[in-house]
Amino acid sequence: MSLAWFLQNLVNGLSIGSVYAVFALGYTLVFSVLGILNFAHGAVFTLGAYLTYVLAVGEFGLNGLLAGMTLPFKLPFALALLAGALLSGLAGVAVEHLAFRPLRKRGADALLALVSSLGVALILVNLIQYLFGAEIYSFPSDVLGTLPPAVILHVGEGLVAMRTIQVVLFGVSLLLLIGLAWFIQFTKQGKALRAVAENPDTASLLGISVDAFILGTFFISGLLGGLSGTLIGVSFGLSGPYFGVAYGLKALAVIVLGGLGSIPGAVLGGLVIGLAEAFLPPDMSSFKEAVPYALLFIVLLVRPQGLLGKNAEEKV
Amino acid sequence: MLELKGVTLAYGPVTAVHEATLRVAQGEIVTLIGANGAGKTTILRAVSRLIKPKSGAITFEGRDITGLSPDKVVRLGLAHCPEGRQVLALQSVRDNLELGAYIRSDTAGIRQDLDMVFGLFPRLRERAAQLAGTLSGGEQQMLAIGRALMCRPRLLLLDEPSLGLAPIIAQEIFHIIANLNQQGMTILLVEQNAHMAMRTAHRAYVLEAGLIVAQGDAKALAGDERVRKAYLG
Numbered sequence: 001m002s003l004a005w006f007l008q009n010l011v012n013g014l015s016i017g018s019v020y021a022v023f024a025l026g027y028t029l030v031f032s033v034l035g036i037l038n039f040a041h042g043a044v045f046t047l048g049a050y051l052t053y054v055l056a057v058g059e060f061g062l063n064g065l066l067a068g069m070t071l072p073f074k075l076p077f078a079l080a081l082l083a084g085a086l087l088s089g090l091a092g093v094a095v096e097h098l099a100f101r102p103l104r105k106r107g108a109d110a111l112l113a114l115v116s117s118l119g120v121a122l123i124l125v126n127l128i129q130y131l132f133g134a135e136i137y138s139f140p141s142d143v144l145g146t147l148p149p150a151v152i153l154h155v156g157e158g159l160v161a162m163r164t165i166q167v168v169l170f171g172v173s174l175l176l177l178i179g180l181a182w183f184i185q186f187t188k189q190g191k192a193l194r195a196v197a198e199n200p201d202t203a204s205l206l207g208i209s210v211d212a213f214i215l216g217t218f219f220i221s222g223l224l225g226g227l228s229g230t231l232i233g234v235s236f237g238l239s240g241p242y243f244g245v246a247y248g249l250k251a252l253a254v255i256v257l258g259g260l261g262s263i264p265g266a267v268l269g270g271l272v273i274g275l276a277e278a279f280l281p282p283d284m285s286s287f288k289e290a291v292p293y294a295l296l297f298i299v300l301l302v303r304p305q306g307l308l309g310k311n312a313e314e315k316v
Numbered sequence: 317m318l319e320l321k322g323v324t325l326a327y328g329p330v331t332a333v334h335e336a337t338l339r340v341a342q343g344e345i346v347t348l349i350g351a352n353g354a355g356k357t358t359i360l361r362a363v364s365r366l367i368k369p370k371s372g373a374i375t376f377e378g379r380d381i382t383g384l385s386p387d388k389v390v391r392l393g394l395a396h397c398p399e400g401r402q403v404l405a406l407q408s409v410r411d412n413l414e415l416g417a418y419i420r421s422d423t424a425g426i427r428q429d430l431d432m433v434f435g436l437f438p439r440l441r442e443r444a445a446q447l448a449g450t451l452s453g454g455e456q457q458m459l460a461i462g463r464a465l466m467c468r469p470r471l472l473l474l475d476e477p478s479l480g481l482a483p484i485i486a487q488e489i490f491h492i493i494a495n496l497n498q499q500g501m502t503i504l505l506v507e508q509n510a511h512m513a514m515r516t517a518h519r520a521y522v523l524e525a526g527l528i529v530a531q532g533d534a535k536a537l538a539g540d541e542r543v544r545k546a547y548l549g
């Protein structure tokens with residue numbers, strides 16, 4: 001239990017936790033505007049990872065419709081990440097058009113959108129499998145170019161390894177979180193977005209186009225999803241078209257832990273779960289997948305509204 | 317300026333307003349009075365496109381607005397201060413007012429109008445940084461009216477601006493309404509407080525269970541026996 005041990009776990013926990021936070025924020029944004037969870041978010045996460053992979057590596061795998069095909073170009077990782085994220089944002093927009101808008105226009109029960117988003121998720125995942133095959137895709141080790149794989153710090157007697165990819169994860173996530181917080185808190189459009197979230201009718205009486213903001217929210221949400229999918233994919237590989245499902249569930253645990261609909265809650269929840277996983281003793285590592293839910297269970301016993309959630313009177 | 321022709325409005329199978337026809341001319345204050353549940357709010361919500369008419373046409377400055385979305389109508393110069401205040405409780409007073417000017421981008425003009433609203437309602441200036449949800453009922457009503465003014469509307473729809481206010485504050489609000497009108501703003505005023513509304517308005521419509529049952533010059537209507545009995549007690 002040395003300082004080095006502590007710092008190492010802190011580095012591991014913060015880097016993965018910050019990605020959980022970004023991913024979870026995608027759920028939170030849609031939830032705070034529509035009051036519904038978008039179950040296709042995990043599928044967009046997966047799609048983003050695959051798209052970025054193809055853009056960065058320039059070729060498809062050995063199975064699926066696109067097997068063996070190559071792109072005429074390969075993008076540097078940073079560009080591929082950006083392009084993959086933007087395409088995921090568009091996928092988010094498509095999800096809105098397919099699963100949410102038709103029901104909203106008919107004034108249907110919000111719960112129905114939950115089901116239709118689950119349907120779109122299944123379609124997306126199957127489409128990915130159809131196009132990319134069911135095999136594992138691993139980003140090549142040189143995907144980050146000539147950067148060294150890790151920086152080793154000497155702390156007292158011990159060593160702390162900061163993998164370059166961890167720095168990328170944490171850096172990109174932090175940048176996004178700060179950018180998003182600034183946008184929502186201080187810009188005119190951010191304030192308008194909060195108005196739409198609080199009361200769509202009132203917002204529209206102020207000249208704010210509710211439909212446009214809902215679309216924008218799905219775009220940002222998809223962008224966050226695709227980006228976090230890529231970041232996790234680069235760290236751990238893409239274990240197949242269903243790889244977003246487990247992370248999707250984990251991100252749901254994150255937002256409930258942090259407080260449903262709370263943006264700071266999603267960030268805190270992500271970091272807490274990332275750190276809890278990192279600090280899990282090695283001999284308990286087979287329980288790692290259960291950590292988020294165990295934590296969730298304990299927190300909800302004490303604070304049913306989650307860490308930073310408001311009392312349940314607002315949106316359900 | 318605003319014209320409704322045979323507008324029928326319904327919630328699901330239940331008709332709330334039957335073939336309403338009414339007109340607001342440039343420069344007027346027109347009031348729409350009627351008991352609770354008569355359909356006043358429903359009519360205003362139809363004008364600002366929050367609900368779609370079953371039949372009939374709504375035109376604003378000669379333009380058919382029946383097919384527009386609510387935000388487009390605001391851009392045409394029509395502001396709606398909704399019933400029950402509806403301030404954005406989670407945002408500051410200043411942000412509420414600035415969002416009132418959402419459709420505008422003339423920074424200098426917006427600042428000027430912010431000063432104008434603070435001039436009308438000095439209480440709001442003192443509380444500019446406070447969350448709107450922490451204001452008193454009367455202050456929230458002032459904020460809602462001020463916010464509607466921030467888009468520089470040519471036509472202002474006001475839904476029960478005096479509801480739940482102390483009489484002295486209500487009087488102040490009616491005074492401000494009359495002043496705004498003198499400065500050239502056209503106003504459609506919905507009220508249960510028929511006394512004050514009839515005194516402030518030029519013309520009036522009386523709505524009863526979804527039907528317009530009387531209309532005319534406000535002073536003349538106020539003298540009408542039937543209207544007196546029903547609304548002016």
Ligand SMILES: Nc1ncnc2c1ncn2[C@@H]1O[C@H](COP(=O)(O)OP(=O)(O)O)[C@@H](O)[C@H]1O
Binds near residue numbers: 350351354355357
């Ligand atoms: N959202 C709604 N759903 C169903 N019926 C409604 C709704 N809003 C109003 N109504 C009904 O429509 C009628 C008119 O209501 P409203 O326009 O609010 O009256 P007013 O503003 O004159 O008090 C009432 O009978 C009311 O019960």
Ligand SMILES: [Mg+2]
Binds near residue numbers: 356
């Ligand atoms: Mg009403």
